[in-house]
Amino acid sequence: xxxxxxEIKKNKLRFVLITGVLMLVSYLVFFLSGLANGLESLNREAxxxxxxxxxxxxxxxxxxxPQSSMTIEDADAIDANEIxxxxxxxxxxxxxxxxxxxxxxxxxxxxxxxxxxxxxxxxSNENEVIASDTLLEEGFKLGDELELSSTDEVLKIxxxxxxxxxxxxxxxxxxxxxxxxxKFGEAAGENENQIxxxxxxxxxxxxxxxxxxxxxxxxxxxxxxxxxxxxxxxxLTFMIYFLFVISSVIVAIFLYVLTVQKISxxxxxxxxxxxxxxxxxxxVAQTFILAAIGVVVGFGLTLLTGAFLPAAVPVAFDLVTxxxxxxxxxxxxxxxxxxxxxxxxxxxxxxxxxx
Amino acid sequence: xAVLELNQVTKSFGEGHKKVEAMKETEFKAEKGxxxxxxxxxxxxxxTFLTVAGGLQTPTSGEVIINNQNITKLAEKKRSxxxxxxxxxxxxxxxxxxxxxxxxxxxxxxxxxxxxxxKEELEQLYNDLGIYDLKQKYxxxxxxxxxxxxxxxKSLYSNPSILLADEPTASLDSDRAYEVMELLQTETKNKNTxxxxxxxxxxxxxxxDKVFKMTDGVLALQ
Ligand SMILES: Nc1ncnc2c1ncn2[C@@H]1O[C@H](COP(=O)(O)OP(=O)(O)OP(=O)(O)O)[C@@H](O)[C@H]1O
Ligand SMILES: [Mg+2]
Numbered sequence: 001x002x003x004x005x006x007e008i009k010k011n012k013l014r015f016v017l018i019t020g021v022l023m024l025v026s027y028l029v030f031f032l033s034g035l036a037n038g039l040e041s042l043n044r045e046a047x048x049x050x051x052x053x054x055x056x057x058x059x060x061x062x063x064x065x066p067q068s069s070m071t072i073e074d075a076d077a078i079d080a081n082e083i084x085x086x087x088x089x090x091x092x093x094x095x096x097x098x099x100x101x102x103x104x105x106x107x108x109x110x111x112x113x114x115x116x117x118x119x120x121x122x123x124s125n126e127n128e129v130i131a132s133d134t135l136l137e138e139g140f141k142l143g144d145e146l147e148l149s150s151t152d153e154v155l156k157i158x159x160x161x162x163x164x165x166x167x168x169x170x171x172x173x174x175x176x177x178x179x180x181x182x183k184f185g186e187a188a189g190e191n192e193n194q195i196x197x198x199x200x201x202x203x204x205x206x207x208x209x210x211x212x213x214x215x216x217x218x219x220x221x222x223x224x225x226x227x228x229x230x231x232x233x234x235x236l237t238f239m240i241y242f243l244f245v246i247s248s249v250i251v252a253i254f255l256y257v258l259t260v261q262k263i264s265x266x267x268x269x270x271x272x273x274x275x276x277x278x279x280x281x282x283x284v285a286q287t288f289i290l291a292a293i294g295v296v297v298g299f300g301l302t303l304l305t306g307a308f309l310p311a312a313v314p315v316a317f318d319l320v321t322x323x324x325x326x327x328x329x330x331x332x333x334x335x336x337x338x339x340x341x342x343x344x345x346x347x348x349x350x351x352x353x354x355x
Numbered sequence: 356x357a358v359l360e361l362n363q364v365t366k367s368f369g370e371g372h373k374k375v376e377a378m379k380e381t382e383f384k385a386e387k388g389x390x391x392x393x394x395x396x397x398x399x400x401x402x403t404f405l406t407v408a409g410g411l412q413t414p415t416s417g418e419v420i421i422n423n424q425n426i427t428k429l430a431e432k433k434r435s436x437x438x439x440x441x442x443x444x445x446x447x448x449x450x451x452x453x454x455x456x457x458x459x460x461x462x463x464x465x466x467x468x469x470x471x472x473x474k475e476e477l478e479q480l481y482n483d484l485g486i487y488d489l490k491q492k493y494x495x496x497x498x499x500x501x502x503x504x505x506x507x508x509k510s511l512y513s514n515p516s517i518l519l520a521d522e523p524t525a526s527l528d529s530d531r532a533y534e535v536m537e538l539l540q541t542e543t544k545n546k547n548t549x550x551x552x553x554x555x556x557x558x559x560x561x562x563x564d565k566v567f568k569m570t571d572g573v574l575a576l577q
Contacts, residue, residue, distance in 0.1 A: 002462070010493065271438070273437070273442070274439065275439075276432070349411060
């Protein structure tokens with residue numbers, strides 16, 4: 001630390017530059033991780049709220065809820081601790097100038113997927129819905145009458161709930177009959193048993209028995225099969241991993257250039273009898289100091305940017321993930337330093353000083 | 356008992372017709388308490404002798420024995436440690452770490468080894484060398500002579516049993532040079548160590564117990 005720190009003090013500009021690069025890389029990593037996280041919750045937060053173990057869809061739906069169609073009797077035949085039926089359809093909701101893509105969920109009020117109302121009250125009459133509070137930010141209010149793209153039915157927002165987006169669309173939770181009126185119009189009466197899926201909460205998913213025509217999948221599998229979800233998160237994850245490699249290479253190159261510049265200085269110390277181990281430790285300590293400062297500043301900058309970002313940008317910072325990525329960044333920087341350590345070990349003191 | 360011993364040591368550089376025999380077969384012994392001068396023309400092999408004796412380079416043949424230990428065949432790691440513990444070098448070229456202040460050059464030694472001078476001894480040394488006021492300066496802010504005196508301070512600070520100095524007075528005025536030689540003399544006598552000084556300045560050899568002359572790689576007692 002003694003050498004590492006004294007050198008940083010003497011050559012501030014040089015080390016500010018390296019730290020700056022590390023800071024930018026970590027800023028990018030943190031931001032991408034926030035974006036990945038935000039995009040994920042955009043797709044899944046409603047499902048996460050259910051706290052469900054699995055979901056039953058029809059075999060032919062290919063794990064897609066809108067494509068799945070069953071009856072309440074089908075759901076009742078499933079043998080599991082808790083079952084919640086759900087009907088789903090997507091629509092465009094309009095109220096005055098406000099327009100939004102929404103997912104309408106028809107549920108039973110006493111089931112476990114019933115959302116917690118954070119503002120207003122629960123649905124009790126026909127065509128009343130609880131809406132995702134993201135609609136608040138888009139200008140919708142309690143009491144708004146929503147015209148829908150696919151039907152003449154008009155829905156009324158009576159309450160709001162938190163974290164209720166599904167596959168990028170804010171969710172409107174309503175009674176099953178409300179859902180059926182929206183979906184089937186005139187024919188709602190004949191279809192009063194029609195739902196899309198059954199959500200299951202149980203201790204052991206493997207013990208749940210279902211009919212041949214149906215498919216039971218874990219909640220996580222269901223989420224991964226939401227359109228675009230896996231593609232998005234894989235892309236961002238890959239970018240983050242590439243950034244790890246890139247930052248390791250950048251640090252390696254930077255430190256190598258610095259080390260080569262300092263060969264004669266290392267020669268002086270080696271001639272004096274200072275061990276390779278001490279010099280190597282000092283380079284690693286130095287890298288650690290620089291990387292740690294870079295990552296911490298990057299971290300702060302990310303949070304600061306996050307605070308000023310418009311609500312439309314789907315970033316959501318998960319501190320634990322960021323912490324892990326930060327540590328990984330420091331670790332890969334140190335891997336980059338190994339290259340320089342090797343150079344130092346090879347220095348012949350006498351040749352290095354040219355004495 | 357010899358502190359430093361060279362048996363049939365030779366050192367040559369290069370191959371074939373480019374071969375330079377910097378040291379022809381050399382026998383050399385130095386005892387405790389001796390201050391030895393090595394003189395000779397430029398290119399005669401004085402620096403080569405000093406660095407081979409101090410384990411900074413390996414001889415082409417023969418053996419170097421420091422405090423009864425044959426260092427010729429030792430791994431660099433062990434030789435490095437012997438340099439740290441036993442030997443003080445003042446090399447002809449750079450001796451200082453550019454990003455450390457004068458004081459920190461000494462403190463670096465505290466980090467890697469024990470048995471260095473006490474604080475009082477160091478202050479005394481700074482005063483003797485006239486560099487007390489330069490303690491907080493970086494090498495780049497010092498004159499050539501000042502740097503040389505700091506290098507001397509650094510080599511003495513670690514209380515080496517053998518001090519090898521390559522023209523330590525080259526960029527000093529003659530008064531300073533005499534003072535430095537006096538300092539080396541008292542250090543050698545008081546601490547019963549061995550000091551070998553390479554010099555061009557024949558007036559300085561009055562301080563020395565023995566004088567060797569290097570001519571074309573051959574070392575001979577005067
Ligand atoms: N690393 C080396 N490679 C090739 N030749 C070398 C090397 N080091 C020294 N020599 C040669 O060995 C001879 C002795 O060099 P050395 O540096 O020991 O001389 P010196 O007596 O110290 O001279 P000066 O008084 O100028 O310092 C010279 O001819 C020099 O060119
Ligand atoms: Mg020389």
